[in-house]
Amino acid sequence: MMKFLKNVGQMLLLIVITACGSSSAENAVETAGEQDSVLDKTITKSSENIDLINAVYDKFVFATDSDGKSLPETYFTANALKKLQADYEFDCEETPCYAFYALRTKRQDSNPESDGVSQIYSIDSEGNGWYVVAYSDMGWPGKTRVKILNGKIDDYQRLNQ
Structure with missing residues (x-):
């Protein structure tokens, strides 16, 4: 659908520019090509960020897919790791200890009126690298804002639950 809309937009732009003269039409094709490149990069980056969050x-x-060998440094910036360490609320026997639970609700038990599944429902871009993650946390609805910087999570903020 996105490709169709891009093509329709290009066609309309070419028709309008062609009516104005041929050199304008050539410039319009170059401009449309540049816009496609920027749009493709934006879509690819957004897709990569969504894959990272998932x-x-x-x-x-x-x-749910933990192998116990995944290194947090691969997915989080130094800033986010410091914040996750500061948010850790329990005794920590083997440092570093990270409060990954800060990216979910504060609920500790499954919702008795649900199947208790934890899963992401949606990830929406807010711009400037921020995304809102809507999810079910053991059956409880939740939302967390996540900021991506250079392909890693750099900040997060639990939204009112």
Whole structure:
């Protein structure tokens, strides 16, 4: 659908520019090509960020795909790791200890009126590297803002639950 809309937009732009003269039409084709390149890079980057968020929730937050060998440094910046360490609320016998639970609700037990599944429902971009992750945390609805910087999670903020 996105490709169709891009093609329709290009066709309309070419029709309008062609009516104005041939040199303008050539410039319009170059401009449309540049816009496609920027749009493709934006879509690819957004897709990579969404894949990163899904991986982090699978490997660390919900630990549904945890192999115990995943290194947090691969997925989090130094800033986020410091914040995760500061948010850790329990005794820590083997440092470093990270509060991956800070990226989910504060609930500790499954919702008795649900199947108790933890899963992501949606990930929406807010711009400037921020994404809102909507999820079920053991059957409880939750939302967390996550900031991506240079391909890693750099910050997070639990939204009102």
